[in-house]
Amino acid sequence: MSRVRTVLGDVAPGELGVCDAHDHLFLSSPKFRGQELEDAAAARAELMAFRAAGGAAVVQWTPYGMGRRAADLPVLSRATGVTLVCATGLHQAVHYAPELLDALHGRLAEVFVSELTDGIGTTGVRAGLIKVAGGFHAVDAHARWTMTAAAExxxxxxxxxxxxxxxxxxxxxxxxxxxxxxxxxxDRVILGHLNRSPDPVTQREAAGAGCWLAFDGPSRAQHATDWRMPQSVRDLAEAGFGDRLLLGGDTVLAGARSVDGGPGMPYLLRRVRPRLVAELGAELVDRILSEHPGRAFGAEWG
Incomplete structure (x- = not known):
């Protein structure tokens, strides 16, 4: 039986409720110095704001070595009533010190499996997904290494x-x-950020492969992608791929949180949802937010 592995234990896919399928509560990287997501009080306030907007679950894609603060996640989930899913995995090399990557060679898949089954460090929190990253228009050597370990x-x-x-x-x-x-x-692969390169041919081919297409934003750079996104989602639905779609907020920098003046997690429900309802109708949008994440992130855990 498929179950979603949350920070408080496994739940049935239908128990997630309205879900932000790609976001971050905590994240740190040498690439984002001074804008790290490190404040637990701000993370709690953001979850409360998301909850007040009608949200019930968040999938945090922050992977290994990027400040996940896994020990804080059960506390936040209980305090806010928002179900949380934590990731293992590895991002692009630019986000890590070279010595950390060197230490993982030869045991990366082992680390992923351990965090999925035994838990992250001594926290007891088990990861519920594996996050990896591609390169720009390519699968570079680092991506091939991490994706091979993820597949294992x-x-x-x-x-x-x-x-x-x-x-x-x-x-x-x-x-x-x-x-x-x-x-x-x-159907075990979720592709993130497809809205940032709104190529309808690629989107249809990816959907045809059976994977999940995550439209997550809003964009921090190419704002044309934001107004194109509803049309892209409608085109996919009309092509028969409405059952392959996910929505997320992808709050990466501290200034993007709603409690710090940015769009944050509530934007997904406050602005994105009504715009998509106008394009797709409420029934499909409700399924994308409430049914699809449970199917995408559920697994028959081995």
């Missing part, structure tokens, strides 16, 4: 694999590797 961990556990597509590019190369060469079923 998937085959050992059943865990879904969520992929950061750099500026929304490289989706088909990622699928050639994960689903073709490495044998991961399409």
């Amino acid at each position: 961990a998937h085959h050992a556990t059943g865990a879904p694999i969520a992929v950061h597509l750099e500026l929304g590019t490289g989706a088909l190369d990622v699928l050639d590797l994960l689903c073709g060469e490495l044998g991961v079923p399409g």
